[in-house]
Amino acid sequence: MSVFKKRLGQYVTLDDEEWGPFDALDHKEQVFLAGDDIVRAGDAIRHVFIVMEGWAIRYRLLEDGRRQIVNFMLPGDVFDLQSLADLKADHSLTAITECKVLVIASDVFVDMLQCSASLASAFWWSAVQEESILREQIVRIGRRSARERIGHLLLELQRRFVGATGLDVERLTVPLTRADIADALGLTPVHVSRTMSAMRRADLITEGRGGEITIVDRNKLARLSHFDTDYLHLKKLQIIGAGRRVMEPGEPQRGLAD
Amino acid sequence: MSVFKKRLGQYVTLDDEEWGPFDALDHKEQVFLAGDDIVRAGDAIRHVFIVMEGWAIRYRLLEDGRRQIVNFMLPGDVFDLQSLADLKADHSLTAITECKVLVIASDVFVDMLQCSASLASAFWWSAVQEESILREQIVRIGRRSARERIGHLLLELQRRFVGATGLDVERLTVPLTRADIADALGLTPVHVSRTMSAMRRADLITEGRGGEITIVDRNKLARLSHFDTDYLHLKKLQIIGAGRRVMEPGEPQRGLAD
DNA sequence: CGCACCATTGAGTAAAATCAACCTATGTGG
């Protein structure tokens, strides 16, 4: 099953028939190399994109070169549903690793939403989750210390990655430079470097070759970063892997760092 | 005409017939006093709200009492379209002045959207604009100095207020304490006070009785704060008042601080 | 009047930024 269906599956469970109108969509698949722009600020957007593989960033550049990364697009993420409103992009989207992306014309996409209430509901959840992630990003930057910001972001990325792939990995390969993390969290690369060094010394994370970050003790890091998954609006937890439990919809969820 | 229709009118122009399904909606009107909660974090949301009068804030509280205001709800603003996805609120909404609010059951609202493409498009724009305002808030907090943040926020609030009321006011009555501004911008009240004093001394703003803030030179403040209205996605400018010009849809817009 | 709430101001401190040097991998061309 595609990462995309797995991701939406975190909110609703659709059977093959319900996926029908989606599977029948006229679409193309496009590959972007690391560094390629997917959407440029000012572009008229006429397509909906779904990330199948790779990571991308959504960011704004200020006149003087400062950059703010607004959020990260991971496998399974959908953007820009805002294109349905026929507007110009107010920010840019760039692949930071090689990305495989599904591209669907906005009008075709709208037709699909109108003919299937269950698909519309699933995509609506996706849009709501994205907005919720933006709000959490505001809280993270506005009211947390550097260490809390970094820990919180790592936990979010890890949790979102698990949601899309179903793989319960503590060891996440994060293709982000110190500058990327800094521009996402409102810090400088130097300070990110120092803070992450301190986090390594405090046994919160370890780092290996090529951006591989391991969260040593998820609960401890979650406590220190005040991370709580509520804002991701996950209705159930479906994890595939050795010795993992599978939760049913409706089963109450632990609040912290699951 | 209601502030609400005026606000959506910034994006689309609908005639009486097109507004029909909206006017026919079963709704109630509710008044909240300053300090009243409109939505509490954890509540199941089953209603769409439209602010007719007054100001409200959307915010999250951290465990240790820190507060982050995510955004401000002004007359004409619609929330929570996220209720259409049947989720629990991950944040709270509180009136900061007396608010008159239209309350519509989510399912009734969805029915209306489905029977009118032009209304659906108008509300979709409203949701897109809200998300765009969130992204700009991230940029503001993440990559701007205290003075830039305050100037930028004041300009946004002024512009949004003009959009909803049609009154081109330089003198905006902002019902916000220093603590509110601080919690919105990731600062402390003390620093907000100091920075705004400096802004008064620099003739960027003046302040009168009861939170009345006048933007002395909008263009100068916009330049200093790097404020640009693009992210508000306004298609046309309709201003009522002495000696004001009225722009037609399609007419190009100036980028700065209009 | 006395209380509550808010804004302001001063003094000292802390967190993060800046500037700059240096180190390590990786990749390139001779």
Next chain:
DNA sequence: CCACATAGGTTGATTTTACTCAATGGTGCG
């Protein structure tokens, strides 16, 4: 295979920005 360039990460010294703590004063209200 080595010389060199590039990009990213780290570390030290110093400065800046914003925070903290604390006192003071105004305003509105019962």
